[in-house]
Amino acid sequence: MPLHPDGLFSPDPTVRSIARRLYEGVRALPIISPHGHTEPDWYAYDLPFPDPATLFVKPDHYILRMFYSQGMRMEDFGVPRLDGGPIETDPRKIWRRFAENYALFRGTPTRLWFEHSLATVFGIEERLGAKNADLLYDRIAEQLERPEMRPRALYKRFNIEAISTTDAATDALAAHDAIKASGWDGQVVPAYRPDAVVDPSRKGFHAEVERFLALAGTPTSYPGYLEAHRIRRAYFKQRGATSTDHGHPNARTADLSKAEATALFDRVLKADVSPEDADLFRAQMLTEMARMSVEDGLVMQIHPGSFRNHNPQIFTEFGFDKGADIPTGTDYVHDLKPLLDAFGNDTRLTLILFTLDETAYGRELAPLAGHYPALRLGPPWWFFDSPEGMYRFRKLTTETAGFYNTVGFNDDTRAFCSIPARHDMARRVDCNFLAELVADHRLDEDEAQEVAHDLAYRLAKKAYRL
Incomplete structure (x- = not known):
C-alpha cells in the first residue's frame, strides 16, 4: 500500500495544512546520502x-x-x-x-x-x-x-546527488577506482572505517593490523601504526572520501602521553589483551583520529553504544550483522572530555555524534553540541530511525542545540531501494515538527520553509563537505 499523501502529518487540520506546504517545498530536493552501507560494486559494475x-x-x-x-x-x-x-x-x-x-x-x-x-x-x-x-x-x-532498474539508473531516478559507502581501512577501493575510470558522473565516495585495526577485542585484530601496516609500508611500532593511518586516510581522500566512521562499544576517549600510548600499543599487540587495555586503546584512537581530522579535514563520525553480537549462538553460526545487536546506555559528558579538551574548541574539526541511548539527547548530547564548535548531532540512528524516533529527536534537542548544530538526515542503509523512502520519511517528520512551531507562533512559515530545506539538503551537504 502506498503512503497516504498526508502520511506522518498531524491529524490537527491547521498543523497538517502547514506541513503539506512545507513538504511540497522539499519533497523533490536531491538526496545527499553521506553515510551508508550500499555496495560500491553496484555502481562500479552496474549489474542487475x-x-x-x-x-x-x-x-x-x-x-x-x-x-x-x-x-x-x-x-x-x-x-x-x-x-x-x-x-x-x-x-x-x-x-x-x-x-x-x-x-x-x-x-x-x-x-x-x-x-x-x-x-x-x-x-x-x-x-x-x-x-x-x-x-x-x-x-x-x-x-x-x-x-x-540497474543501480546507476536507479541512482539517477532516486535523485541522489552524492552517496558515501563505508569501507574498511584495508580496502583497496577497487570499485571506487572502477567508478572513476568508467567516466560515470555519479558521486560515490568512500568513508574510512578503521574499526578492524583499532579494536583489539575483535577477532582477527592482530592479523588485520599486520596487513594494515604492510599496505602502508610502515614499521610495527606506535609511530609506524599512526603513520599507516595517515597514509591510508590520504589514500581514501584521493578517491573522494570526506569522512571517517567509528563504531565503538562506548564513547570513551583518552589522551595519553606518547610513552603511555606506546606502551599500550605494545600490550595490545600481544596475544592476550585485557578488556581494559582494549577499551583504553579504542579510546586513545578516537582522540588520535580527531587529531588526524584536524590535519586532513576528514569529517569524523562516532557511532557508539551498541552491544554487538549479543546473541553468541547467532554470531557463532552466522557472524556479524544478523540483527543481534542491542542498544546500551552511553556516557558522553565524561567519556568525550579528553577528546573535547584537546579539540572541542577547534573549528577545523567536525565531529558528528550518534547515539542509541535516547536518554542522552536532552541531558548530554544537545548541551554538548550546543556549546562545543567541533560537535554536531547526527540524526536518529538504527533502532530510532523511525517516525517516532525522529520526532523525539527534534523535541529533545532543538531547544538546546537548535537546528543548526544537527546535520540533517542520513539513511545509514544497506537496502538501496529504501534510500528514497527513508529520506521521504525524514522530510515528512521534520516538516510536521516545523508546522507545529508555526502553528504555535514560534516560527514564521517562511522561516520554517528555509529550515525544512536546510534539514533535507543543505546541512548534510555542508557538514560532510560534499
Missing part, C-alpha cells in the same frame, strides 16, 4: 539485482531479527552459515516466507520503507501477503531485468 528476495529480504537485518524473534530460522531466509551448512537457496521460497509473515511488520518503519519502495520503484500498490506473493515476485523480477 538478481531477484526480489536478494534485493529486499536477505540483506536486511531489520527483517531477519523480526523473523528470528518469532522462532524462525535464519537458514530459511538464505542467510549463509559459517560452517557451510545447508540453507534455503530458492529466492521464491524465501519471498513466500516473507510474504506469509508480513503482518509481523505492522506499525514498524520496515513496513513503511518496503511499501514506499514497492509503490515508487515498482509501481505496486497492493499489500504483500501469502495470496499474492508469487504474483508480486514475478512483477518485481520482470522489472529487475530492465536497464532502468
Whole structure:
C-alpha cells in the first residue's frame, strides 16, 4: 500500500495544512546520502539485482531479527552459515516466507520503507501477503531485468546527488577506482572505517593490523601504526572520501602521553589483551583520529553504544550483522572530555555524534553540541530511525542545540531501494515538527520553509563537505 499523501502529518487540520506546504517545498530536493552501507560494486559494475528476495529480504537485518524473534530460522531466509551448512537457496521460497509473515511488520518503519519502495520503484500498490506473493515476485523480477532498474539508473531516478559507502581501512577501493575510470558522473565516495585495526577485542585484530601496516609500508611500532593511518586516510581522500566512521562499544576517549600510548600499543599487540587495555586503546584512537581530522579535514563520525553480537549462538553460526545487536546506555559528558579538551574548541574539526541511548539527547548530547564548535548531532540512528524516533529527536534537542548544530538526515542503509523512502520519511517528520512551531507562533512559515530545506539538503551537504 502506498503512503497516504498526508502520511506522518498531524491529524490537527491547521498543523497538517502547514506541513503539506512545507513538504511540497522539499519533497523533490536531491538526496545527499553521506553515510551508508550500499555496495560500491553496484555502481562500479552496474549489474542487475538478481531477484526480489536478494534485493529486499536477505540483506536486511531489520527483517531477519523480526523473523528470528518469532522462532524462525535464519537458514530459511538464505542467510549463509559459517560452517557451510545447508540453507534455503530458492529466492521464491524465501519471498513466500516473507510474504506469509508480513503482518509481523505492522506499525514498524520496515513496513513503511518496503511499501514506499514497492509503490515508487515498482509501481505496486497492493499489500504483500501469502495470496499474492508469487504474483508480486514475478512483477518485481520482470522489472529487475530492465536497464532502468540497474543501480546507476536507479541512482539517477532516486535523485541522489552524492552517496558515501563505508569501507574498511584495508580496502583497496577497487570499485571506487572502477567508478572513476568508467567516466560515470555519479558521486560515490568512500568513508574510512578503521574499526578492524583499532579494536583489539575483535577477532582477527592482530592479523588485520599486520596487513594494515604492510599496505602502508610502515614499521610495527606506535609511530609506524599512526603513520599507516595517515597514509591510508590520504589514500581514501584521493578517491573522494570526506569522512571517517567509528563504531565503538562506548564513547570513551583518552589522551595519553606518547610513552603511555606506546606502551599500550605494545600490550595490545600481544596475544592476550585485557578488556581494559582494549577499551583504553579504542579510546586513545578516537582522540588520535580527531587529531588526524584536524590535519586532513576528514569529517569524523562516532557511532557508539551498541552491544554487538549479543546473541553468541547467532554470531557463532552466522557472524556479524544478523540483527543481534542491542542498544546500551552511553556516557558522553565524561567519556568525550579528553577528546573535547584537546579539540572541542577547534573549528577545523567536525565531529558528528550518534547515539542509541535516547536518554542522552536532552541531558548530554544537545548541551554538548550546543556549546562545543567541533560537535554536531547526527540524526536518529538504527533502532530510532523511525517516525517516532525522529520526532523525539527534534523535541529533545532543538531547544538546546537548535537546528543548526544537527546535520540533517542520513539513511545509514544497506537496502538501496529504501534510500528514497527513508529520506521521504525524514522530510515528512521534520516538516510536521516545523508546522507545529508555526502553528504555535514560534516560527514564521517562511522561516520554517528555509529550515525544512536546510534539514533535507543543505546541512548534510555542508557538514560532510560534499
